[in-house]
Amino acid sequence: MPNDLxxxxxxxxxxxVAEYIEQGxxxxxxxxxxxxxxxLSSATVRTILARLEExxxxxxxxxxxxxxxTDSGYRVYVDQLLGTRARPRPLPDVEARLRxxxxxxxxxxxxxxxxxxxxxxxxxxxxxxxxxxxxxxIDFVDLDGGxxxxxxxxxxxxxxxxxxxxxxxxxxxxxxxxxNYVNAQFTGLTLYEARAAIxxxxxxxxxxxxxxxxxxxxxxRTGLADVAPAQTLHVQGTAFLAEELTGEPADADRTLGTLRxxxxxxxxxxxxxxxxTKYIDAxxxxxxxxxEHALPDLHPFSVVASTYRDGERSGTVGVLGPTRMRxxxxxxxxxxxxxxxxxxxxxx
Numbered sequence: 521m522p523n524d525l526x527x528x529x530x531x532x533x534x535x536x537v538a539e540y541i542e543q544g545x546x547x548x549x550x551x552x553x554x555x556x557x558x559x560l561s562s563a564t565v566r567t568i569l570a571r572l573e574e575x576x577x578x579x580x581x582x583x584x585x586x587x588x589x590t591d592s593g594y595r596v597y598v599d600q601l602l603g604t605r606a607r608p609r610p611l612p613d614v615e616a617r618l619r620x621x622x623x624x625x626x627x628x629x630x631x632x633x634x635x636x637x638x639x640x641x642x643x644x645x646x647x648x649x650x651x652x653x654x655x656x657x658i659d660f661v662d663l664d665g666g667x668x669x670x671x672x673x674x675x676x677x678x679x680x681x682x683x684x685x686x687x688x689x690x691x692x693x694x695x696x697x698x699x700n701y702v703n704a705q706f707t708g709l710t711l712y713e714a715r716a717a718i719x720x721x722x723x724x725x726x727x728x729x730x731x732x733x734x735x736x737x738x739x740x741r742t743g744l745a746d747v748a749p750a751q752t753l754h755v756q757g758t759a760f761l762a763e764e765l766t767g768e769p770a771d772a773d774r775t776l777g778t779l780r781x782x783x784x785x786x787x788x789x790x791x792x793x794x795x796x797t798k799y800i801d802a803x804x805x806x807x808x809x810x811x812e813h814a815l816p817d818l819h820p821f822s823v824v825a826s827t828y829r830d831g832e833r834s835g836t837v838g839v840l841g842p843t844r845m846r847x848x849x850x851x852x853x854x855x856x857x858x859x860x861x862x863x864x865x866x867x868x
Contacts (some may be wrong), residue, residue, distance in 0.1 A: 525575070530600065531558060532568045533577055537559035537589045537597040540694035541844055546586035589811035591843060594822070598807050598847050605851065610773035614638075615860045624648065628754045631837050631857055636757025638853040646796060647752035649831040653678060655714045657703045660695035662740055668695065670743030674711060684742045688773065690733065698736035706740070717746045753793045796825070796836065803827050803834070805855055810843040824850040837861060 525533070535549045535556050549565040560568075569587050572578045577593035580586070589597065614634050618627060621730050628645040635643030654675045661669040666689045671681045690698070705721075706714040718741045722734070805826045811819050822845055825838025837858050 521570075525572075525596070527667075528558065529568055529572060532556070532565060532594070533572055533589075533593060534597055534600060536569075536572075536587060537593060540588050540642060541846055544844065546581055548586035550661055551586070556843045575848070591620055591812065594809050594843055594847070595812070598809065599669050600852075601848055601851060602805070603808070603850075605855070614857065615862040616863050618857075621741045624865075625752065625754075626833075627861070628837075629756075632754045632863060633757035635837060635839050635853060635857055636760060639759075639841070639846070639850045640852060641758045641838045641839040642755060642760065643839055644792075644796070644837070645754045646793065647754075648830055648835040654710050655707055657707055658699055658740055658743065660690070660699050660743075661677060662690065662692045662695055666690075668739060670739060672711075672743055674729065682743050686735070686739060690735070690739075693855075694732070694735075697732060701733055702740045710742065711827070715741070719746065753796075755792075796823070796838075805851065805858075806838075807847070807851065812844060822847075824854045826854050828858045828861035828865065830862075835861075 531698075532552060535552055539547045539551070539555075549562045549569055552565045553560055553562040569578060572593070573587065575581065576590075576670065577588055577596060578587040580589055581588060597864075602671050602817050617634065618630055620626070620630065622630075624647070628647060633646045635641075635645075637643075638659055655856040656675060658673070659671040661671065663669055666685060668686055668690055669681055670684055671679065673679050703717075706717060709717060722737050722741065724852075765842075779797045806823070809822045810822060813819060813821070819840060822843050823838055823840050824845075824847070825836050827834045827836055838854050840846075841850065
């Protein structure tokens, strides 16, 4: 386990990861013995590498090759970087560009450009999520096969829809009554308040005497379950990632498949918003590496992200790149840009 590593093992792993990130080629024990300042022989380094391989932190792509880091090896390396990083210094040029007059959308677009330019990865910026988005009305539409389409309309023009399969068949007359009941009770509440109020009403009144009301509440609860205030997404720099991936020491088919997966995600911004908001929900800096993503489409990539705030609301900026990204640079620039965004939005 990584916690069992001694200082020499951690330093060898850090040197190996750093060299692999720079060169993209397996790192040999001879190189590590000659180029590091540890004063170790090749035989000692080979023993350490074997131990790291047992831990699943490095692997040997070919019998005669050196080692490359695994996703777990990158994780140990990144955790060491996060544990030793200093408070980010201001970036005067970046801050000056981010302070140019314009809308919040202009600010997010500029932040993307700065992130992409500085990291040579895909830069992204998720807009500020508003906790005050309110329910305007909800509609239930009868579909074939007993299914019901739940349409939620919120302030700001946000419209979401979801197909549900209720336990009992619902005809058009019932659905119209159910929608009228829900709208009369919950219109004007924020999405969060409406969802919480519906759940609480069902909890308190498990044996509602009004069967229509109970069924209407269950439909509304299901329809609102995954609804969140809409967030805008800005993306820049796919060309940088294409360059990085074409330089990867991998076969052409795998590289092409990775590029296609990336471009599909970038083109389908709604899906990318869902992915990013699902996996990046912590405050501060977050690094998600390769197979740590639950979705297989993201396994070739790492995400470095950080939150920014304008007071009560928060958004996310970050970079998306291959697992063999320059994490030190990415962490530094994302951290600095997010803190600059917060200062700009706070008017500091």
